[in-house]
Amino acid sequence: MGDFFERIVDVEVSGEDAGALAERMVEWMVGEGLIIRELSGDGVYSLTVDEGYLPGPNWQRAVEDPGWEPGPVAVVVGREYHVGGQGEDTADSATCPRCDGRVVIIDYPESFEPDDEAWRPFRDAIAGWKETGEGSAACPACGAQVPVTAWQFGSGFDLGALAFDFWGWPPLGTGFQAEFARQLGHRTEVQEGKF
Ligand SMILES: [Zn+2]
Structure with a gap:
């Protein structure tokens, strides 16, 4: 657990608005019981973030098939390029x-x-x-x-000022992905990859 991720990138939010939106999304996910406020820092969760929110009591609602226990959700704030796959540094x-x-x-x-x-x-x-x-x-x-x-x-390369890395989660449901984008109020891209 913890070495692969599914990532939702907000490709529209500005760098200036990303911090406040991140806080609002964390509040929403905590309210839905998908995560709890407690952070886990026992691993490297992305290039820039080394801690993530632990899964909450209702994490199953976000996934298609709750086959295994998920890991933390890391929130990456700030203008950044995001790569899926094995982490190539360029788009193809x-x-x-x-x-x-x-x-x-x-x-x-x-x-x-x-x-x-x-x-x-x-x-x-x-x-x-x-x-x-x-x-x-x-x-x-x-x-x-x-x-x-x-x-x-090309797929697996996106620019955005806000991203959410779901570490070790079973595949996120399409309904959840759509709801997540609605909550953000922006267009999103979904990536998956290994670290
Ligand atoms: Zn042209």
């Missing part, structure tokens, strides 16, 4: 929302390594966004400067 592709042009970053199955030159504009834009809340990368196909948060990255 980026698609321009203006022209649908697709930039290949990792050219499967020819290569399993990111193309540094293709990734660099995104890496720089993400660094700028993390720092200031804004960053954009030019589309090589149509030339538009597109905010990095508007690029559509």
Whole structure:
């Protein structure tokens, strides 16, 4: 338990609003009995957070099939890129929302390594966004400067200022995922991965 996660990323909340929204969501989950206020710090739960809220008496409500006991829920606040899978550091592709042009970053199955030159504009834009809340990368196909948060990255790579890592939980139910997004009031992406 504890070395795999399901992650819900809020891909719309601003860095400024993320802290207050995180607190509201924790309150909601505690109220629903999904977690308790008590934190467990006996492990590394994400790149930036090393403690999480212990499961509450009603945790079963969040999952499809309560086959095993879940671990803590870590809350990650702050503009960050989130990777699922085994934790590659780049997206495998980026698609321009203006022209649908697709930039290949990792050219499967020819290569399993990111193309540094293709990734660099995104890496720089993400660094700028993390720092200031804004960053954009030019589309090589149509030339538009597109905010990095508007690029559509391949699955398992998402930008967001708020994420929830459910460590070791059985698969989260689709109804719960939808309710979670409603509570956030924003669009979400769901990832899973190992640490
Ligand atoms: Zn374009």
